[in-house]
Amino acid sequence: MIQADHLTKSYGPVTAIHDVSFNVDKGRIVGFLGPNGAGKSTTMKILACFMAASGGRATVAGFDVFSQSLEVRRRIGYLPENAPLYGDLPVAAYLDFVAEAKGVSRSLRRSKVADVMDRCSIADMQHRLIGKLSKGYRQRVGLAQALLGDPEVLILDEPTIGLDPRQITEIRALIKSLGGQHTVILSTHILPEVSMVCDSIIIINRGRIVAQGTQSELVQQVFPAARVEVEIGGPPAEVAQALKALPGVTSVEATVSGDGAARIVVESPRGRDVRGELTRLVAARGWELLELHKVGLSLEEVFMRVVAGEEHAPQIVESVQGTA
Amino acid sequence: MGWLPIFKKEMRLYFGSPVAYAVATFFLFIAAFFFAPSFIQYAEFSMRSAMQPQMGQTLNATENILRPLTYNMAVVLLFFIPMLTMRLFAEEKRSGTMELLLTYPLRDGEVLAGKFLAALTLYALILALTLLYPITVAWFTKIEWGAVLTGYLGLLLIGGAFLAVGLFVSSTTENQIVAGFGTFGALLSLWLLGWFADSAQGALRTVVQQTAIIEHMDGFAKGVIDTKDLVYYLSVIAFALFLTLRSLDSKRWRG
Numbered sequence: 001m002i003q004a005d006h007l008t009k010s011y012g013p014v015t016a017i018h019d020v021s022f023n024v025d026k027g028r029i030v031g032f033l034g035p036n037g038a039g040k041s042t043t044m045k046i047l048a049c050f051m052a053a054s055g056g057r058a059t060v061a062g063f064d065v066f067s068q069s070l071e072v073r074r075r076i077g078y079l080p081e082n083a084p085l086y087g088d089l090p091v092a093a094y095l096d097f098v099a100e101a102k103g104v105s106r107s108l109r110r111s112k113v114a115d116v117m118d119r120c121s122i123a124d125m126q127h128r129l130i131g132k133l134s135k136g137y138r139q140r141v142g143l144a145q146a147l148l149g150d151p152e153v154l155i156l157d158e159p160t161i162g163l164d165p166r167q168i169t170e171i172r173a174l175i176k177s178l179g180g181q182h183t184v185i186l187s188t189h190i191l192p193e194v195s196m197v198c199d200s201i202i203i204i205n206r207g208r209i210v211a212q213g214t215q216s217e218l219v220q221q222v223f224p225a226a227r228v229e230v231e232i233g234g235p236p237a238e239v240a241q242a243l244k245a246l247p248g249v250t251s252v253e254a255t256v257s258g259d260g261a262a263r264i265v266v267e268s269p270r271g272r273d274v275r276g277e278l279t280r281l282v283a284a285r286g287w288e289l290l291e292l293h294k295v296g297l298s299l300e301e302v303f304m305r306v307v308a309g310e311e312h313a314p315q316i317v318e319s320v321q322g323t324a
Numbered sequence: 325m326g327w328l329p330i331f332k333k334e335m336r337l338y339f340g341s342p343v344a345y346a347v348a349t350f351f352l353f354i355a356a357f358f359f360a361p362s363f364i365q366y367a368e369f370s371m372r373s374a375m376q377p378q379m380g381q382t383l384n385a386t387e388n389i390l391r392p393l394t395y396n397m398a399v400v401l402l403f404f405i406p407m408l409t410m411r412l413f414a415e416e417k418r419s420g421t422m423e424l425l426l427t428y429p430l431r432d433g434e435v436l437a438g439k440f441l442a443a444l445t446l447y448a449l450i451l452a453l454t455l456l457y458p459i460t461v462a463w464f465t466k467i468e469w470g471a472v473l474t475g476y477l478g479l480l481l482i483g484g485a486f487l488a489v490g491l492f493v494s495s496t497t498e499n500q501i502v503a504g505f506g507t508f509g510a511l512l513s514l515w516l517l518g519w520f521a522d523s524a525q526g527a528l529r530t531v532v533q534q535t536a537i538i539e540h541m542d543g544f545a546k547g548v549i550d551t552k553d554l555v556y557y558l559s560v561i562a563f564a565l566f567l568t569l570r571s572l573d574s575k576r577w578r579g
Binding site: 011045048049050051052070073074076078080082084085086087088089093097098100101102103145 | 431577
């Protein structure tokens with residue numbers, strides 16, 4: 001549904017994005033993740049036909065964003081960063097203007113506007129001037145205008161910014177419900193949001209895509225090893241030695257906890273569960289198993305590794321890009 | 325029909341804020357300032373001529389009151405048009421709404437047409453209000469309506485040309501104040517060009533004279549529709565709108 005091929009954009013001497021390529025299938029929700037200034041907004045502006053790329057090409061719903069921009073614009077709903085709106089117009093009048101601009105026929109306009117106001121829960125504010133609304137309401141008016149005209153593709157630049165926790169939950173649920181019929185691409189730097197809402201993730205840093213895939217794919221790419229953290233009551237050096245010798249264990253990392261017990265992180269190849277062998281070993285030696293848990297590899301860790309690790313360990317990034 | 329939603333939105337913004345009312349009041353006030361003294365003077369003059377009939381031969385209400393009024397209103401437009409156009413693109417660029425506007429399925433030309441026609445309509449409405457003055461004169465004496473309406477056609481054309489220039493200047497900046505002053509400066513330069521014609525020689529003199537925007541108002545004020553004046557104003561409008569389109573297009577490239 002959305003295809004970007006080697007997109008490049010430079011503002012004068014500054015390169016905002018470099019060689020960005022990705023693919024989004026119909027009905028999927030894709031999260032664009034990256035630190036500020038990574039090039040998320042630039043990519044979205046190009047896809048939304050606001051800006052022309054300096055190099056490469058992109059298609060949305062099979063139409064080229066540059067040469068068939070009008071066709072693309074008929075099929076997208078776009079919410080720019082910070083939801084720029086006309087402060088001097090009341091909500092309902094503004095949405096009516098958007099519906100008309102998007103070519104919604106006169107007879108359907110009123111019901112379509114009422115429908116999106118309902119879905120974004122702004123109906124009770126429809127006669128207020130947009131300029132007088134709080135940030136959360138403005139953001140939802142922005143989302144409502146993107147939804148008008150039932151676009152096949154939604155491009156949402158930080159849709160939940162400035163909302164309170166309850167509104168965030170509502171908007172996330174709304175976006176999640178859009179998946180299936182609509183193809184959604186959204187940017188954010190709130191990591192849990194991506195895990196909750198998106199089917200797959202594209203991580204972008206300093207203008208380049210550094211990793212892409214579903215969350216579990218990303219975790220596997222970035223951390224090939226599974227990790228278990230244990231706390232065992234027993235002589236620390238001996239415990240570490242014994243664990244290291246256990247079949248399937250590739251490495252151990254030992255620290256001594258405050259009360260003299262051994263605190264150890266055990267790594268094994270992904271898919272090889274060593275917890276059974278580990279507990280039997282502890283029991284056989286007569287030590288005490290004080291704690292045992294799998295270290296969950298969150299998106300946060302993946303993100304930190306991929307983004308922060310770029311300066312320290314470029315080889316990791318290369319291998320990730322290769323398999324993505 | 326893509327221009328219609330833009331047109332409606334701009335009209336709503338004009339009338340939803342004090343802009344339309346403030347500009348209309350200001351324009352009518354200044355126009356009255358020019359109208360009232362010449363009207364009163366004319367009335368006194370015609371009263372005296374009732375006693376000395378030979379004086380009455382030069383009395384002509386259209387020529388003595390309305391022709392200078394048309395010309396003076398054209399001068400007032402220099403100050404007044406930038407206020408109508410400065411917001412149109414600069415504000416959208418500054419607030420970022422331009423980004424949304426350009427991603428709706430509308431051609432740049434339709435966006436421009438909607439904005440231009442909205443400004444032109446508001447201007448025409450305000451101009452129509454000034455018809456009050458010729459009607460007042462017509463109440464007391466006979467006037468030549470043909471000449472008066474030709475003057476109004478001229479005002480509509482010169483206003484349209486000013487609006488087009490204003491739109492172009494507004495499309496080049498994000499700052500309304502810069503857009504306003506820029507437009508005023510551009511219009512004033514086009515106006516003052518006429519003064520320099522006298523010091524120029526030969527062909528250059530003709531070129532400068534014909535480029536000056538006010539020169540072409542003379543015919544209309546007299547009640548003469550000359551093709552060259554008509555073509556002049558229409559070309560200024562077309563050229564300025566064309567430049568605006570290019571300016572919008574360049575925005576897409578620069579981002």
